[in-house]
Amino acid sequence: MTTTLSPTGASGTGGSHGPSSPAPVARHRWLNVDWTDLAIHYGLVAIIIGTVVYFWITEPTFGTTSNLFSSLQSVSIVGVIATGVTFSLVVGGFDLSIGANAGLTSMFASIAMVAFGQGTLVAVLVAVAIGVLVGLVNSALIIKARIPDLVATLGMMFLLDGLQLIPGGGQTIVTGMTIFGRQGNGAFPSTFLDIGRAQYGPVPLSVILFIVLAVLSWLYLEKTRWGRAMYAIGGNPEAARLAGIRVNLYKTFAYVLSGVLSGFGGVILASQIGQGNVGAGDPFLLQAVACALIGFALLGVNRPNALGTAVGAVFIGVMLDGLTIKNFPYYTQNFVQGVILIFALLLSFAFARRR
Secondary structure (H helix, E strand, O other): OOEEEOOOOOEEEOOOOOOOOOOOOOOOEEOOEEHHHHHHHHHHHHHHHHHHHHHHHHOHHHHOHHHHHHHHHHHHHHHHHHHHHHHHHHOOOOOOOHHHHHHHHHHHHHHHHHOOOOOHHHHHHHHHHHHHHHHHHHHHHHHHOOOOHHHHHHHHHHHHHHHHHOOOOOOOEOOOOEEOOEEOOOOOOHHHHHHHHOEEOOEEHHHHHHHHHHHHHHHHHHHOHHHHHHHHHHHOHHHHHHOOOOHHHHHHHHHHHHHHHHHHHHHHHHHHHOOEOOOOOOOHHHHHHHHHHHHHHHHHOOOOOHHHHHHHHHHHHHHHHHHHHOOOOHHHHHHHHHHHHHHHHHHHHHOHHHO
C-alpha cells in the first residue's frame, strides 16, 4: 500500500479512496434554490422595485409623470459626474476631485459669460478644457510622480476648491459684479440655461444628456476592445502591460474622461441655478461615489460599470424624492444613502466572496 499526500497536506492511503478533495463551500439552499446567489444577483433590483412600489402606493403624487422626471432631473448632474468617476474606478483608480472639478467648471463657465460676454459654445468649451486639464494633471501626479490616486486627487480637490474663490473674491458669479478687475455686464444666454432647464415634452434636456452619456460610456466599456483593455488594467495592470496594453495611456485617458464628464456636470449645474456658486459642486462628490459603488452590486457583476452607476444614480434620486414627499427630515437623507451604500457593498464584496 502506498502513501500519498492530499491537496491539504494531510497523509492518506492510496487505493480505492484516492486523495481527499477540498470540502465544498456551504451554500444556502432551500426548495433547491441558492438564496445567496439569488440575493447577490437580484437583491439590489428587488430593493429598487420595492422602494418604487412602496412610495407609489403610499404617496399618489410620487408616481406622476411630472414628479418622476423632476426627480430624474435632480440626479442628472450627479449621474453625469458619477459616470466620470466610473472610468477611474475601471482602471483601478479613484478620482476624489470630481465634485470640486464640477464646481470649478461651473464657476469659470459663468465667468466666461458674465465677465467676457461669451456665448454658450465658448462657456461649454471652457468647461471641457478645464476638465481635460484637471484629468491630465491628476494622471501626471499618479503615473509620473507615483503619488497614490487617493492622495493625488484629494490634493487636487483642495486646490480646485481654493481656486474657485479667487476670481470673484469668494462671491457668487452674477451679472454686475467685478471679476478680474472688470465690470461683469454679461448675462447667461437662454441657450445655456436651456441645458439644465429645457424640456422636450415631459422629458428634461438634462435627463436626455445623462442617458446619452451613460449609454455611450456603457457601450465603450463593454463593447469595445479599448473598454476591455481598461478592465484588464483594473484587474491586473502588470499582466495588462505584459499583454501589450499601454497601461499609462489608458489610465491617463480614464482620468481625462473623469475630468471632462465632471466638467459637463458643472455645465448642467450652472445652467440649472443660473449663476456660479462657490462650492456648489462639493456635495456631488459623495453622491457620485455612492452611485458608482452601488453600481457594483447590480446583477452581481461586482465591478464598476456605467449601467450600474446610472441605476445607482436613479435609485438615490428616487429614494430622496420619496423621502422628501413623505416629509422625512432633511438630515436623515445622508443616513439613508449610507444604509443603501453599505448594503450594496455587502452584496458586492462580502456575499460575493462566499460564492
